[in-house]
Amino acid sequence: MLIVHKLDRFSRDKYDSAKYKRKLKLNGVTENLDSSPESVILESLLKGMAEYYSKNLAREIMKGMKETAYQCKHTGGLPPIGYAVDPVTRKYIINEEERGIVETVFSMFLAGHGYNQIIRELTEQGYTSRYGKPISKTLGTILRNEKYTGTYIFNLTDSKDAAGKRNGNRHKNSEDVIRVEGGMPQLVTKADFQKAQEKMHQNKRQPGAYKAKEMYLLSGLIVCGECLKNVGIQYAMMGNTKYSGRSKLKYVTYRCGNRDRTKACKNPELRREYIEAYVLAQLQEKIFNDEAIPLLAKQLNEYQKSKETHVKADQQRLNKSLEGVERQIDNIVNAVAGGLNNPTILGKLSSLEQQKIELETKLLEAQQVKEKAAITEDALRQAFWLSGPHHQPQSS
Template sequence: MSPATTARPRVAIYARQSEDVDQGIVQQLDDCRAEAARRSWRVVAEFRDNDTGASKARGPKTDWYKMLGEFDAGTFDLLLVTETSRLTRSLTDVLDVCPPRRDVRVVVIREGIDTDVDDFMLKQLVLLAEREVKIKAARAARYAAERRKEGHPGAGKTPHGYRWVSAPDRGPANTRYVVDETEASDVRKIFTEFLVGASLGQIARDLNGAGSSTRKGARWRSDNVRRILMNPFYAALLPPAQPSGKHSLAQIDLGACTPGAWEAIVEVEQLIAARGRLVGVKPNHNGTARRWLLSGLATCSVCSEPVRSARGETHPTARRDGTGTAPSQRYHTYRCVNGHFMRNGDVIDDYVAALCVARLSEADAAALLVPETNGADISALHNRREALRASRKNVFSLIDDDPARLADAEDRLNDLEDQLRTLDEEITRVTSRSPFADLVGVEDVRAWWESATLARRRAVVDFLMSVSICPIGKGRRLAGWEQVKETVQVKPKV
């Protein structure tokens, strides 16, 4: 026996589990502490790896890595664990604690192992565990392939807008996702607002302003909105598997997606149009989020620069009865960046809103809202896209049968990719050409306007008219819309 066996050893405890549940770690630590107390061993360090797999590499951020460093520094002599599987399921890790690399004395409580006496059983159990891991991985891969053929997603984080259905509650179709209508309304709003021109930041601001939040209860941010717009799951498309740790929504090829066995929240055309505006574009998580109707849209009549929103403040004079001044108040204004004016914005917003509602209420509004598509039929475009995807799939099938045909098929594949890319651009163009189709047939346009998001109202203004604000002189107040009309120039676009 080594001196460490006869002397009172300095003990380090190691606890690990794959799931993020504190209870399992606590139980392992308690059992090891009790064993150390029973043997009158002194515990000098404890290491815990929660939510850490035993068959995968454990890097510098794990307590396993820290534990090896502490042993090298001479902090402890003996490593105490409850079971071999808590230590590792990989022979590579065992070699990290065994000679010649290191000579760590490992004691396993439940299996009665002490490597200072014999390390054969420890290595044998780890080899068996490693073999079981490989068998399970092969079984899981086969199950995943079969599941994918049926259009079912794997277990994991369920997208916002859906609810995961556990196995006992699945119907005959074995569907894993069902639509959560409360969350799905957020998803539909995100796609609708984005396709009428709202920025990511503006959509996030509007969602937060409406009292909506992410599933975790957090405020919406532009990166949350971007991920939803990029995700094929919302059009009931199952993307191909990506390498572990390298998941990227931007790298997903929609042509390689397969139909999912769940209900879509948005149309495929909406997904294509949204991704067409985002893929290949550097994310701008600080996208401009407007708070007022005309900021950045209206221009100054003098210099033609876009106006900005600002906050004005009243400066009341003293009351005639000598009781002092009225409280100062802050109000919304528009200002020229070159200093030509700073005007009360509320009355201008109300005036422009009234013009928009009046124009949308006219008899020819429907024709304006849904322009001619020049013969482009979205369903026909979609059918054409499916035919191109089928052709590409057939080419890949030929290559699988005879890899020598790859060179001959390369030109054909490139041609199909070009056609698909052109078709997706056409779908994006046609989809974006009718951004206000949901307004057609609305009887109470004023009610629609009041319930619309700021992004949607701004899109309507930009679609219908150009607005130019004139200086009115310092201290002048406008009493009504007739006076506003004289100082706000509106030119119809349609």
């Protein structure tokens, strides 16, 4: 038997109520109301009032939350990684201990690193989620979060559907979304955020690059000339592996992506070692030559200086964290010297000492990055020589 003191405790949705009442009846659970026509009306009226109360309450709560949102204040829940909430103003502020996560994710992703490489780098830097776990599934959420550009956003995702399920990827109409430019501290430039969105969209269109068992240097970079000439469409040349002959020799080639779809393309497949060696030779002859080396060295050194600026920001963040840890250690030491001897406090002191060692190690590593030697023209020439086609492995 199921006992509720009011009908609205059973359900505030008439569809749910009908569904669960039928389940109860099938299992022999009886109703307290009699079977008269008046009881049917009374029950329907009570359920309707309960549902009205629930939906009206939700509407009033949303009114208050929208007023809070127009003031760019926190409306509840956990703030995004990289942000904290000011306890006085209830507005978002930068979390200095986490801002490095956001900056590392965006800078590495835009530099061409994959998710696994970014996760390893974050782990090596000692970053974890707020629950102490490695940062992994949240990378996509970070890269898609427009709030990092300084735009306050509220009421973006859609509410539950008719089945009661919520989908965070389903967005509301733009007129229902509250956006306030400059309503949050900026962690990522709008240009970098837009580049990240374009790169993620491009990666969706080329998922095979992350699953291929062979490395194709020219994947997505060369197109089929036959299709371009005949039908005016640029079909990409895709990597392909096949085995032929009795000995099952492996042939790795590039082939037109239109061949399998329409069977109309007659362009023959290109052996990978031939086309890649040709392109590398052309690059070395026309780009990595004596005239271009000084310019490349200059650009690489400028890029290294920009990385040093990023490292400088990390150093400032680490120094602030170190100062905070040292201040806590001093407070505990003074308390112990004053006669306070608590096992919990002593355990906290041990944890803080470990944090201090880790922060000092990271500061030392950052200093080593800043002191990295400049890239010379001779070093570039040697690198291009070793990676040139005359050093590529010969095909069997």
